[in-house]
Amino acid sequence: MxxxxxxxxxxxxxxxxxxxxxxxxxxxxxxxxxxxxxxxxxxxxxxxxxxxxxxVPGFVDLHVHLRDPGFTDKEDILSGCRAAAAGGVTSLLCMPNTKPAVDTPETVRYILDKAKDADAHVYVAAAITKGLGGAELNDLEALRKAGAVALSDDGRPVVDTACLAEAMCRAPELGMLVAAHCEDLYLAKKWYLNEGEISKQLGLSGVPAAAEDCGTAREIAVAAAYDVPVHICHVSTRTSVALIRDAKARGVQVTAETAPHYLLLTDEELLKRDADYRMNPPLRAEEDRLAMIEAVRDGTIDAIATDHAPHTPAEKADFLKAPNGSVGMETSFAASYTALVKTGVLTLAELVERMSVRPAQILGIEAGVIGAGExxxxxxxxxxxxxxxxxxxxxxxxxxxxxxxxxxxxxxxxxxxxxxxxxxxx
Structure with missing residues (x-):
């Protein structure tokens, strides 16, 4: 009480x-x-x-998988928000790749109703396409009326570019954010780890950086052509950073996030053959990690989000067969502080700006400020x-x-x- x-x-x-x-x-x-x-x-x-x-103002996490409905053995709305609270996260945007997917007003309302007693403010990203299939647009207006504030097919890209473009053009009229999972599925056929020296050492096929880069280039091209905003999720490669930096310089309405694990870890962790280090996008090379740090420093990357993705120990037991993803809300501040403030890249105030103030602005929610009436x-x-x-x-x-x-x-x-x-x- x-x-x-x-x-x-x-x-x-x-x-x-x-x-x-x-x-x-x-x-x-x-x-x-x-x-x-x-x-x-x-x-x-x-x-x-x-x-x-x-x-400091409570942190705002733009990228969270609460697994509810459908996968509540991994996480549910209340348990996920307990984890958020332990990490100082007071507002979060939950992603739609649940079962069923968040592609109907009923599912949006289910999440918001269950979140009323949660330990964090839960905002809903509804699916852009039906069943996250990437081809058939949902009733975006109905999803907005039900309470969704953002649109995403996170977990997969919207394969049909015309469908993506229509969603990006309609979202601003509805007051919604489009959060884009940037990936070329034809290039990203293998799910083990980053394609590079470590994948060669392990004798495994990897996901090339080009899979993310091509997706990022497409989303930026659509935003530029139609003069509409787009938010790029979980940036992990130095080329994607360069594309975003260039787009911002040209006045394209693009914002971006990266995750703490891309700031602190590299694909060398995969030598442990431990599936807890497998996520999508995968941990990249040291050059990419340094590019992420510089991009956060210079504002090319606007926000730090976790891509909190819970999986059970049984699911993560097999290095090659395990699903991708890692939990992150409880460690997000500490990992980011260790990577950025302790090393002198950012001040504490600048880190808080990227974990609270800027994400609140991007999502358009009431958060990120300590003041009378707030x-x-x-x-x-x-x-x-x-x-x-x-x-x-x-x-x-x-x-x-x-x-x-x-x-x-x-x-x-x-x-x-x-x-x-x-x-x-x-």
Whole structure:
């Protein structure tokens, strides 16, 4: 139950949207922030002592698979949001490759209804095409009326380019984001790992970078030709980065995300023959990892999202037969901090901008700001705490993290979502 009043006291308040950074208090009434200042106080409020911690706007994850409906042995809406809360994620966009796919108003409403009591705000990306088949457009207006805020066939590209173009042209009129999974399926016939030196060492067929690059080029071409926006999901190759950078310079309405695993890991992890390191797009070479870091630094990549993709231990047991994907919401801040802030690439404020402020702007939701009257979504972090990633201590249903056994820097200590404390280590 939401407390009548909550006081976060003595935190460093880091609010990149308003260029603020000071020590102060945050007073929350119901689901809103009622006051933020150096001396905000209420003697009747429940108190969180945040001395030594940094309060930042809750993170917004643009790319999450909640597996509900249909695959709730892997994750469900409530368990996925518990994992989100443990990672400071207060808003997330769930992808439509469920069973059934999110291609009807009924399924959209099912997700939103189940998410009412969840520990994060859940936003729905509905399928662009019927059954994610890539060819027949859904009733986009009906999906929007049901509550979907975005469109995607994530997990697969929209194969029919005319269908993709129609969706991209209609989405702005409906106030919806098109999030594009960029992949040429004719090139991406093998699902094991990145095509390169590591795939040669393992004697396995790989997925060439060109599979992603060709898809990225197509989506950018459509956006440029029709002067409409597109958001590129899970960017992993240096050529895709170059295409996006060039498109932005030409005024194309393109935004992009990458994931923490592309910032911190490479395909050398696959030498372990452990399926937890297999995802789509696959981990790439060191040159690609460095290109991702530079692209986040210079703003070519706007946002960091997780592509949180839970799978059961049984599914991940066989290196070659396992499905692709890894969980990521609980480690997203720490992995990104370790890759970008600890190394001096970004400041903490710049990282928060890419994990909260900018994703909220891209999705067009109320989030990313700490201020009076704003929604009370706040993460309290200890940016210097080092911690070991133990899969058995994760809060979702699945354990397939590529960061297992790693020591990361930066820890979410508490999360407030809609004025409610949904996670706390304090």
């Amino acid at each position: 939401t407390p009548k009043r909550l006081l976060i006291r003595g935190a460093r308040i880091l609010n990149p949207a308003r260029h603020e950074d000071y020590i102060g208090n945050i007073l929350i009434a119901g689901d809103r922030i009622s006051a933020v200042s150096e001396h905000a106080c209420d003697p009747d409020a429940e108190v969180i002592d945040a001395h030594g911690l940094t309060a 929604i009370a979504d706040i993460a309290l972090i200890d940016e210097h705490e080092e911690w070991l990633v133990d899969p058995d201590k994760l809060h979702g249903k699945s354990r397939n993290t590529p960061f297992k056994g790693m020591t990361l820097t930066g820890k979410v200590k508490a999360t407030v979502c809609g004025g409610r404390v949904v996670y706390s280590e304090l």
